[in-house]
Amino acid sequence: MLGLMQDRPLLISQLITHAAINHSDREIVTVTVAEGVHRYDYAACERRSRQLAKALIGRGIRLGDRVATLAWNGYRHLEVWFGAAGMGAVAHTVNPRLFDDQITYIINHAEDRLVFADLTFVPLLERLADKLSSVEAFVILCDDAHLPETGLRGAQSYEAFLDEADDDFDWPEFDENTAAGLCYTSGTTGNPKGVLYSNRSSVLHAYGTALVDVLGMGERDTIMPVVPMFHANAWGIPHAAPLVGSKLVLPGADLDGPSLQSLIEREGVTLSAAVPTVWLGLLSYLEQAGKRVDSLKRVVIGGSAAPRSMIERFETKYDVRVKHAWGMTEMNPLGTVNTPKAKHSELPLEQRIDIKCKQGRPVFGVEMKITDDDGNELARDGKAFGHLKVRGPWVVKNYFKHEDEPLLDEGGWFDTGDVATIDPDGYMQITDRSKDVIKSGGEWISSIDLENAAMGHPKVAEAAVIGVPHPKWDERPLLIVVPVKGEAVSKAELLDYLKGQVAKWWLPDDVVFVDQLPHTATGKLMKTALREAYKDYKLPTARDPVS
Numbered sequence: 001m002l003g004l005m006q007d008r009p010l011l012i013s014q015l016i017t018h019a020a021i022n023h024s025d026r027e028i029v030t031v032t033v034a035e036g037v038h039r040y041d042y043a044a045c046e047r048r049s050r051q052l053a054k055a056l057i058g059r060g061i062r063l064g065d066r067v068a069t070l071a072w073n074g075y076r077h078l079e080v081w082f083g084a085a086g087m088g089a090v091a092h093t094v095n096p097r098l099f100d101d102q103i104t105y106i107i108n109h110a111e112d113r114l115v116f117a118d119l120t121f122v123p124l125l126e127r128l129a130d131k132l133s134s135v136e137a138f139v140i141l142c143d144d145a146h147l148p149e150t151g152l153r154g155a156q157s158y159e160a161f162l163d164e165a166d167d168d169f170d171w172p173e174f175d176e177n178t179a180a181g182l183c184y185t186s187g188t189t190g191n192p193k194g195v196l197y198s199n200r201s202s203v204l205h206a207y208g209t210a211l212v213d214v215l216g217m218g219e220r221d222t223i224m225p226v227v228p229m230f231h232a233n234a235w236g237i238p239h240a241a242p243l244v245g246s247k248l249v250l251p252g253a254d255l256d257g258p259s260l261q262s263l264i265e266r267e268g269v270t271l272s273a274a275v276p277t278v279w280l281g282l283l284s285y286l287e288q289a290g291k292r293v294d295s296l297k298r299v300v301i302g303g304s305a306a307p308r309s310m311i312e313r314f315e316t317k318y319d320v321r322v323k324h325a326w327g328m329t330e331m332n333p334l335g336t337v338n339t340p341k342a343k344h345s346e347l348p349l350e351q352r353i354d355i356k357c358k359q360g361r362p363v364f365g366v367e368m369k370i371t372d373d374d375g376n377e378l379a380r381d382g383k384a385f386g387h388l389k390v391r392g393p394w395v396v397k398n399y400f401k402h403e404d405e406p407l408l409d410e411g412g413w414f415d416t417g418d419v420a421t422i423d424p425d426g427y428m429q430i431t432d433r434s435k436d437v438i439k440s441g442g443e444w445i446s447s448i449d450l451e452n453a454a455m456g457h458p459k460v461a462e463a464a465v466i467g468v469p470h471p472k473w474d475e476r477p478l479l480i481v482v483p484v485k486g487e488a489v490s491k492a493e494l495l496d497y498l499k500g501q502v503a504k505w506w507l508p509d510d511v512v513f514v515d516q517l518p519h520t521a522t523g524k525l526m527k528t529a530l531r532e533a534y535k536d537y538k539l540p541t542a543r544d545p546v547s
């Protein structure tokens with residue numbers, strides 16, 4: 001017997017409509033690329049999103065067609081997101097930090113018909129335009145006064161494009177499983193793969209995101225997603241903010257410490273989200289300049305492991321609660337968020353920080369388990385580690401245009417490619433990416449744990465650990481360090497520092513110092529490039545196989 005409740009579809013257009021009705025005057029503030037600070041409210045955002053939807057239809061864009069964005073977080077980008085998804089098209093957020101070849105590949109693979117781009121990315125598109133055969137026109141996210149001279153096909157300003165229609169348009173209703181957004185994984189090996197979000201997955205994810213123990217978003221919050229919309233939907237914040245009516249601050253292109261600090265103070269930001277490298281920039285600036293961010297109550301750190309020292313600095317120096325989070329492009333993207341339980345509140349600070357170093361508990365909607373190589377489930381004891389698998393209504397089923405290649409196992413589980421532990425309280429901790437783990441004499445060493453330990457040293461700005469070939473142990477860890485500017489630090493000093501923090505057999509066999517480390521387009525350490533660069537590296541312990 002079926003229930004007798006209404007079967008209303010879950011649609012992205014409802015998120016912005018809800019905000020326009022119930023939070024009509026709540027502000028959306030944008031730092032634009034060339035036009036200064038822009039302010040309007042949810043009512044205006046919804047109206048212009050409808051107008052954009054009508055303009056898209058006027059250009060022949062139909063249900064399921066893809067339109068691309070190459071843009072920073074900003075109000076026009078938001079309108080394209082809501083306008084395209086709201087009319088049944090697909091907003092494809094392209095990561096402009098990818099290599100030219102990858103951008104060309106994914107726009108062609110997605111067969112994007114229009115590209116909406118910030119001024120910043122006009123030169124990039126001019127370089128690639130000849131190869132982007134599916135693109136009919138390029139729309140630049142500015143007004144006519146700021147439109148640059150460009151030979152891009154059909155180039156016009158966003159405001160001119162918008163003016164092709166009025167806002168007399170009702171959001172259509174369609175199946176909630178209709179595709180809404182498309183985001184490609186970074187593709188460190190092989191071609192990037194497209195994850196095609198649905199209206200349903202995005203709305204359910206928005207509900208989950210806002211929960212108190214998840215990001216804890218409410219109307220009284222002023223939220224600044226620093227994480228770009230092209231990096232896994234800015235972790236769902238621009239969908240969840242209208243659901244609860246939070247003020248939104250969209251920081252545009254300048255994501256350095258001074259810009260973020262002044263924006264946080266000026267707009268009274270209470271919650272913000274970014275990857276560790278961005279937070280590192282803010283914390284260094286706060287410390288150097290003696291500035292504060294007193295309005296800020298919570299920060300979300302994800303995308304890579306939050307170093308312990310970063311959690312400590314936020315919590316103890318700036319009285320900001322850290323929400324360590326883990327997710328993937330393949331998951332819309334939130335998987336786990338770390339919020340302490342009631343029983344943790346009495347623990348000493350050190351132990352509370354220990355818990356915060358874990359990536360957190362699954363958001364309801366995400367089922368999670370760890371298995372051995374044969375697929376047998378491992379204990380949730382916080383010690384056993386294995387392949388992390390997930391399933392749920394916002395987890396990928398197939399990659400776009402790879403529908404006939406099975407991705408899930410028989411139970412419908414998706415293998416995340418991460419290795420993790422799960423403790424009896426449900427907290428998951430990433431041990432490593434399965435391809436980054438260092439296999440020494442048949443045992444596994446976590447490169448992430450070693451990196452985090454090294455990053456705790458005051459003279460270390462950034463650290464990477466990779467496995468390099470060793471005649472006796474197969475692989476041994478090599479620590480690669482970027483020292484803090486103007487500081488000298490020695491190998492002995494670092495190894496000494498690590499002793500006591502990690503098992504003795506985990507200690508790196510050597511330390512090298514570099515000026516910078518390679519990063520992926522989403523700010524992660526590019527371990528593949530490091531492994532390639534150091535593949536012939538001779539460890540001091542490898543020269544004498546007896547040692």
Ligand code: ADP
Binds near residue numbers: 231304305328433524
């Ligand atoms: P990207 O974030 O580069 O666009 P992915 O979606 O592939 O691409 O990134 C997901 C991966 O990032 C996860 O599988 C995990 O390895 C890593 N990751 C994300 N958040 C964390 C975290 N808090 N700690 C450790 N690793 C993380």
